[in-house]
Amino acid sequence: MSEFDYDLFVIGGGSGGVRAARVAAAGGAKVALAEESRLGGTCVIRGCVPKKLMVFASSYREGFSEARAYGWDVEDGVFQWPVFQGHLHEELTRLEGVYGKLLVNSGVEVFDSRATVSGAHSVRVRGEEKTAKHILVATGGRPTRPDMPNADLGIVSDDLFDLEALPERLLVIGGGYIACEFACIMAGLGVEVTQYYRGAQILRGFDEEARGLISEMMIEQGIDMHLGTNILEMSEDGGKIAVRSTAGHEETFDKVLFATGRAPNTDGLGLEEVGVELGRGGQVIVDEYSQTAVPSIYAIGDVTDRVNLTPVAIREGMAFVETVFNGNPTPVDHELIPSAVFTTPEYGSIGMTEEAAREQEPIEVYCTSFRPMQTAFAGKPLRVMMKLIVSKESRKILGCHIVAPAAGEMIQLAGIAVKMGATKEDFDRTVAVHPTMSEEIVTMRDPIRTS
Template sequence: MDTDYDAIVIGGGSAGLSFARHAAGHGRKIALIERDKLGGTCVNRGCVPKKMLWTVADSLHRGTGLTRAGLLGPTPQVDMPRLCAARAAKLEDIRQSYRDKLHEAGVTLIEETAELTAPGEVTIQGQRLRAPRIVLATGGHPIKPDMPGAELACDSDEVLNWTELPRAMAIIGGGYIGCEMAAIHAAMGVRVTLVTDTERVLTEFSEKAALVGQANMQAQGIRIVTSCTPEAVRRGDDGLELVLDADSVLSVDKVVAATGRAPNLEALGDLKARVALTEKGVIRIDERFETSLPGLHAVGDCADRLPLTPVASSDGETLALQLFGDYRSPVDLRHVATSAYVLPPVAEVGQPSKEDIFEENTLSPLSAALRSDAAQDYWGLGGSEAAVTSVSLVAEGAHEAIGWAAQMLLHRPDRATIRRALGVHPSTSEEAMG
């Protein structure tokens, strides 16, 4: 094994893979070290398996509404073994494609556990590798609440690997991960109760969009308990019990903790004390993704950026350009589109607040005339008539449309200009554009 490189990246998720391939593309000698499976959280425990489950859930959700209205026959059942097999095959294909791309780029892939033992030095099973630039792309992991019996709860990683569906489940946490798990499993026939310590769910999104999303979840049959901090998880006579308070106990088959994530910092070893963290516990970085330890950079979920795959991939490429190509500034996080895969999706770009929204509407889509549990749609524009700076959407296809809205907002259009583009009829986008 070679021991000297231009850069060593620890972590083979979206950020690390992007950095390694682009840095190697500039003719640099790069090593990528991954202790687990290539692809990181997104491919193995996040976006990809979640989206595959959501695809099934979305189809079931639409069909169920038509079935209850008497327009379709019985709702089909999920064939979990076949779904799990399809998921496993897809994930392996993606991992192999990453392996092939690294090989084509000339990146040295090392599948071991690494530890930073000195500035510019990484140790693997006693062997020392050196580079003037070390890049941490170690990602993060789900954390469980500090309560008795928390070890009995599943985390989001485990949920995405279930091979059987429970009859009933309770989810702790009303962020987008908890809400996605709730919507997906409710559509697949599970009785779902979601418990959050906040006054509403989807606090990552603007208030009105989140409230419409919450109402849609409740119309789907999900029980939502707000402003409640569960006290314990314990074994019951037939499954688990989630203790809400002295008078309220939920009896379920599974409890899922969707209560946040923390960065993986084990690779820092004894140097962790020399690396500054933010109040959130992630690594503090500057505009060049450099940490408080010179020569050590951080990208992806372990760094102080949005923990989203497109951001991680973009930041990895940007860092490679900064170190070995032409300087490029990091993407402005205001231009990052986000979506919660509930049913229908909630999506936003521009980081709108309640005060920013100057025009909005909640409406019933045409499908409401046919489905007994039809969701409400919503759109909102933020900024001003002179310069639209944010878009909020709740509608079928919102997760696709919001990316195009992000492109539009780069040019800060005025409201009159937006009205000159005509949408498809009938659609929610038509309402927002008109």
């Protein structure tokens, strides 16, 4: 008989934690999982999934306009938030149920309660001590508000899905992907959107040419963007929110959305008390095998603040099980991860930005920007971009950047080639699919820049 109650106790029921628990249990381990909120975590309940459904909803407004140009007689579309919201919550409840069934069918014991770490091999849940040979922390992260007076008047991304009604005027604070995505979503739903960002350009850390085009297209769709601007003061004003900016603007909004950062969920978990090292931002410090300073305690996903993407958390969970339960030490591969930003238009990328690649080695840059056939026919100003960054020496594709409708779908497939080490000549040998936007990625023959 084992000296522990469980072989594995997982704290957190998001995508990474659930995957690790299921796979470990399927391999014969006795597993328990505790989740204090809802199974599915940020991605399923208050992140990727509901956000993408809102992206879909926001796209139809422009679609009605395009339909007229293509000869369709359509009435003005009026978005009914209560109808969409009802369907949205039904879908999230369904997905939560799916996660629960997957865990139960895998033999995982589920505690719908908060759990804290009380020792190297023990957790406290529902007022009881439970022991485990291994503990996996997968508690994710949460959106934060800035440290300023009346910050509680603003909302964060988690709150958007529960709004009783859409605001007429919304101020978005921030310039990261969450801020830009929701600015585009809300503008697409008919909300008057203003965006403040303290930096010189949105989407810091992404390819400069790509983020410049996205900024232009966001402004084109009516978003009132103020770069080099931050919120200075906010106060309640007759049911609305009065805001003063660092640039001297004074305006009133129905809602203010703070999209200025996220923090790992480590507060009060008892990690430091048992010897687990935390970083300055509260993230769990782990090695390449997701192991903490306490050998029996591991951590995966956003709580480690490595690469905060759902598929990465799932990969980390799989690598953890392979390492700990299958006797096959497997480091997590964080190289060449494709990602997408669901702005309008979308942005898909894999590999290095032009700026980072230029600092590393001599490169060639292949890039084209144009008006795509579908929207050009309808007289729309949308522009898209395809960009490849190529190593002069190895000819390998160091980075691929796509700004276009469905860029997320495109970059998933391009990502396979880049991950395999494809060269520019491999792309050139591929016959184009015509007429498509994506054919441009294999028809760019001459570099527009070299360095």
